[in-house]
Amino acid sequence: MNVFSITAISPIDGRYFEMTSILKKLFSEYGLLKFRIKIEILWLKQLSMHAELKELPSFNQSIIKILTEIEENFNEEDALYIKILEKKNQHDVKSIEYFLKNKIQMQLNCSINLEFIHFSCTSDDINNLAYALILKDTRKNILIPLWDNIIQEIKKMVFKYKNIAILSRTHGQAATPSTMGKEIANFLYRMMRQLKIFKKIDILGKINGTVGNYNAHHVAYPNINWHKFSQEFVTGLGIKWNPFTTQIEPHDYISELLDCIIRFNNILLDFNRDIWSYISINYFNQNVNENEVGSSIMPHKINPIDFENSEGNLGLSNSIMQHMSNKLLISRWQRDLSDSTVLRNLGVAVSYSVIAYKSVLSGISKLQINKKVLFTDLEMHWEILAEPIQTMMRKNNIKNSYEILKKMTRGKKINQKLIRDFINTLNIPDQEKRQLQLLTPHNYLGYASRIVDEII
The missing domain is CATH 1.10.40.30 (Fumarase/aspartase (C-terminal domain))
Structure with a gap:
């Protein structure tokens, strides 16, 4: 833990720094800037490929190589320079445009028309696609692997305990027996369903100007089919095109993603509470780590802290995501800015989930079934x-x-x-x-x- 971590206000960047560091390249200010730079450069390249745009001749391989290097080599120094520009002009996306003009001018000595950087774009043309790529990456490389890991570990429990009888408890009272494997399989099936749904949710994007009608595009180049051009650009990013928007992409798909995460989290929270309860009645024991302390005063304690930690962080994540899911669907007329500050907290919501996922995996790894207690409990009923x-x-x-x-x-x-x-x-x-x-x-x-x- 470095000095920044120990003085951080948020536990995400403090106590849980190591558990959430994987998200920094995506959801930090630097990460968002990097994805915005990517969209701006890809848009510039796409424009240069259209024969109708004679003022922006097709780029040769040398220019393409330099533009690609600017995108791929974007670093913290570049990000800090953009923030300096933003401090002066008070606009984050415009600062990116100025940065790129300066950077490209230095590299290419004005061999291209720099005014085609951010051509006919509103800020959300860049932002919505940046967030789409961030969420695409997050789903594929972080959330799905973690969900898969949890599902596989729970599946091992199901198989291992499928024939081990337990006394069921309905309303907390002794009830018809089951097996531990079957009871855990209930959670497994539910999680597998949500994972399947999660993978199929379309990630949407748009690039269609100030209010979604290609107004400026059409004035400048009326012979170009901008609707088709937009579709080709968006789908080329590996996301689905949204043809109907105001100034902003309306975020419905983000709400769908968040709602699915919330459902998965609530199923996992249910699992946490059941396992916690099984531990409390000694159906499960936890592996003893001689270096750990369970209580500052009670030496005998081995607390189910991983499941408690997971439960708490799932609650935090869900509460933020619930607000996001509700709020992001609503925007006054063609645009208001209330979604912007909410979207900047996507990483916070995801971080709490990641902490919870890693905690539950740690907790599962410590469990040992207590067959003696299970047998005795059944024999008494x-x-x-x-x-x-x-x-x-x-x-x-x-x-x-x-x-x-x-x-x-x-x-x-x-x-x-x-x-x-x-x-x-x-x-x-x-x-x-x-x-x-x-x-x-x-x-x-x-x-x-x-x-x-x-x-x-």
Whole structure:
């Protein structure tokens, strides 16, 4: 941890610096500037390729090479220079235009028409595409790999514990048994669904001028099909073209992405709380690290801190994303600036999720199933067999089956002997009676293991 980290206001850049550093190249001010530079240069190159733009002759390989190097070699010194320009003119995107004019003039000695930099563009033509590329990169290289990692680790748990019986708890009370693998598979299936949805969400972009109508473009070059030109440029970036916008791309796809992340996060939060609860009743033990301290006063403590950390950070991430998802869909008339400051916090929201994901992975790696406690817990609750017994009684048309078992078991301590003795009194076929006598809290599991095999 460096001095900046130790004095940072946000824990993202402080306490959790190492966990979130991967996001700096994307969501920092430097990262945003770098992507904006990329869009500006690619737009300039695209313009030069159109025969109708005689004032901007097609670039030769030497010019293309220099422009590409300006984009690829963009560094912190360049970014700081842009910020100096911005301090003077109070406009971030205009400062990028001035920077590029200066940079290209130095490199090419004005061998191209510099006025075609940012030609017919409104600021959001650049910004929306920069954010689209940032989110495309974030989804592909950060979020999907982390989701995949979580899913794979949970899948290992499902397979490992698919035959290990546990006492279910509905309303916190003893209920029909399941297996630990099946219960964890419930989360696995839900996460896999969200991942599938997440991958399919279109990332949109536009480059169509001040209010989305190519007004300036059309005046300057009326013979160019700017609608088609825009589509080709946007899709060439590997994103989907949005043909209908105001001054801004309306951010619907960002809302869709955020909503999907929120759903995945809430499923993971649900998982965290269940695992935390299983740890609290000793269904799971945690590996002991001799160098760790669980409490500043209680030496015996081994706290489920990873799952707690994950839960807290998921909550922070979701609350920010929820506001973003709601707010970004709304813009007054053709443009207001209220989305700008919100978009700048995308990295904050994603960072809290990344911290949560890494924490839960750490927590999972420390878990060990406690079969002894699971067995003991099941053995103490023979009353759960009231369900299959009264069901078999119903099958054989024994009246008031449910009420008989309710009177016998509800709120009472039931053991194996009481259950077996009651089964012997039933007027049902011997084969079905034997079937009930073979039931125990440990093997009354239905299709639990078979269902797990399907998801694995």
